[in-house]
Amino acid sequence: MSFSDVLLQGLAPDGGLYLPESWPQLHLEKLKNLVKKEKSYQALASEIIWPFMAGMIKRADLDELVERSYASFNSEEIVPIKRIDDSIWLAELFHGPTLAFKDIALQLVGQLFDYRLAKSSERITIVGATSGDTGSAAIEACRDRDAMDIVILHPHGKTSEIQRRQMTTVASSNVHNIAIDGNFDDCQNLVKAMFLDVEFSEKIKMSGVNSINWARVMAQIVYYWWTSINVADGEAVEFCVPSGNFGNVFAGFGAHQTGLPISRFIVASNSNNVLDRFFRTGSMEARTVSPTLSPSMDIQISSNFERLLFEVLDRNGEKVNLLLRQFRESGLFTIDTRTLDDFKEKWTSACVNDHKTLETIAYIYQETGELIDPHTAVGVTAAIEKQDERSCPVICLATAHPSKFPEAVQVATGIQAELPTNLEGLLEKEENFTVIQNDLNAVQEFILSKIID
Ligand SMILES: *Cc1c(COP(=O)(O)O)cnc(C)c1O
Numbered sequence: 001m002s003f004s005d006v007l008l009q010g011l012a013p014d015g016g017l018y019l020p021e022s023w024p025q026l027h028l029e030k031l032k033n034l035v036k037k038e039k040s041y042q043a044l045a046s047e048i049i050w051p052f053m054a055g056m057i058k059r060a061d062l063d064e065l066v067e068r069s070y071a072s073f074n075s076e077e078i079v080p081i082k083r084i085d086d087s088i089w090l091a092e093l094f095h096g097p098t099l100a101f102k103d104i105a106l107q108l109v110g111q112l113f114d115y116r117l118a119k120s121s122e123r124i125t126i127v128g129a130t131s132g133d134t135g136s137a138a139i140e141a142c143r144d145r146d147a148m149d150i151v152i153l154h155p156h157g158k159t160s161e162i163q164r165r166q167m168t169t170v171a172s173s174n175v176h177n178i179a180i181d182g183n184f185d186d187c188q189n190l191v192k193a194m195f196l197d198v199e200f201s202e203k204i205k206m207s208g209v210n211s212i213n214w215a216r217v218m219a220q221i222v223y224y225w226w227t228s229i230n231v232a233d234g235e236a237v238e239f240c241v242p243s244g245n246f247g248n249v250f251a252g253f254g255a256h257q258t259g260l261p262i263s264r265f266i267v268a269s270n271s272n273n274v275l276d277r278f279f280r281t282g283s284m285e286a287r288t289v290s291p292t293l294s295p296s297m298d299i300q301i302s303s304n305f306e307r308l309l310f311e312v313l314d315r316n317g318e319k320v321n322l323l324l325r326q327f328r329e330s331g332l333f334t335i336d337t338r339t340l341d342d343f344k345e346k347w348t349s350a351c352v353n354d355h356k357t358l359e360t361i362a363y364i365y366q367e368t369g370e371l372i373d374p375h376t377a378v379g380v381t382a383a384i385e386k387q388d389e390r391s392c393p394v395i396c397l398a399t400a401h402p403s404k405f406p407e408a409v410q411v412a413t414g415i416q417a418e419l420p421t422n423l424e425g426l427l428e429k430e431e432n433f434t435v436i437q438n439d440l441n442a443v444q445e446f447i448l449s450k451i452i453d
Helices: 003-009 028-038 041-053 059-070 102-120 133-142 161-168 184-196 198-203 214-232 247-257 274-281 305-312 317-330 337-346 354-368 374-385 406-413 440-451
Strands: 081-083 088-092 124-129 148-155 175-181 206-208 237-242 262-269 283-285 332-334 347-351 394-398 434-437
Touching: 003 102, 003 206, 003 214, 028 041, 028 214, 041 059, 041 214, 059 102, 081 214, 088 214, 088 374, 102 124, 102 133, 102 214, 124 133, 124 184, 124 440, 133 148, 133 161, 133 175, 148 161, 148 184, 148 440, 175 184, 175 440, 184 198, 184 206, 184 440, 198 206, 214 237, 214 247, 214 394, 237 247, 237 374, 247 262, 247 305, 262 274, 262 337, 262 374, 274 283, 274 337, 274 347, 305 317, 305 337, 317 332, 337 347, 347 374, 354 374, 354 406, 374 394, 434 440
Parallel strands: 088 394, 124 148, 124 206, 148 175, 175 434, 237 262, 237 394, 262 347
Antiparallel strands: 081 088, 283 332
16 A cells, blocks of 8 residues: 555555554664754654655655644744753643644645645545544644544543534534544444445545644654654663553554664553553453543543554464454453563553552652643653652653643643633634534435535
8 A cells, every 4th residue: 555545545445553664774873963954843843754755745845734734833942941850851742733642644744745736636525423532633633724624523521622622613624523422432433334334435535633643653753763862872671551542552562663772662551551451461451431630541442453453473464353343242351471572671660549649640740840731641640650760751742731621730730821822813703513422324414414415
């Protein structure tokens, strides 16, 4: 498959996720020099993304798309880095238009879609599920574009007010919000089922922007290189990543596969700890989702985990397929102890409840004066818990701006985190969304009524 077909298709026809046939090998010294000389996130991004996109685009065009993608960010550094402790750094991934890390990939993916569609004058429908942050980031990346409609499913009443309003107040005729009576996994399953319904997906020319889209993972590889070169000059570091669907931390693994020295990944979960249980026991077992202060991680099925499984099982698709089929049928799969040991060489995990999350928000504020959001706090808690095991810096990914989850920040610190100026007025704007039951037919009918006239 070419990069541009993978971009538009999102999910493979058999329901699997795409990965590059082989990982391009990047030159650490060359990238270090580039960062030192240009001090530009965008220059590094083009250099890293280029080998993945062979043949789709001219280098000068890619440079321009990358520039455009990050023009809307409210920090010139794009991803600023702060030291909060002797060994702990915070990489702020939340300076994009919707205040969460997903903007970093989706702003670029929106540009890539547009570039690709302009060439073929096709019109497509982007359909995605969100637990809160993907939806708004995708809508911001696709709004007002001629060549696409965007339909976003979110779990009714289960996102924060700010998250919902960032989606539902966008007044653009190509944006359609659906609130599903169900949880995030229901939304994600509906999207998967629509992809697999070939007649339907061809009719609406369906495409995806969930973190199952390979291009998003690719775009996220960049900030692992960026932060590690800036913090440790490319020497080994650990990354601590607040995780849900596993797209973010898998991009870190992608950075490692392309040649970045990373000694360990810490996967931090809230009390929906399916990932933490897996890394401790080797069993992946979905349970019911319970709501937490970090709703973007309230997930029991981590789609991108499939990609890591494929790599750890030496790219044996048969084995991956077998395990995932067991998981779909019984909600459980278990790997053997040797494979679990392979995982443990590079991976560790932690589970952080709401109480500890609030304590960490308060502690970091006291110690450093920085406000952090509850997702970031889950990660920082895990990094602190594992401090004794470490001899190198740890970079914690700060995945959302504190003002996106103001209630938790207020409870923990007594401080009202201010929205950045570009989002003022969000709480007064008119909302637009349709509530639909958790039913494939009903959702498909609604989409057809909006798209096909
Ligand atoms: C989406 C999201 C996460 C989880 O990222 P995954 O790639 O799904 O693991 C964590 N924090 C925030 C704020 C998010 O929006």
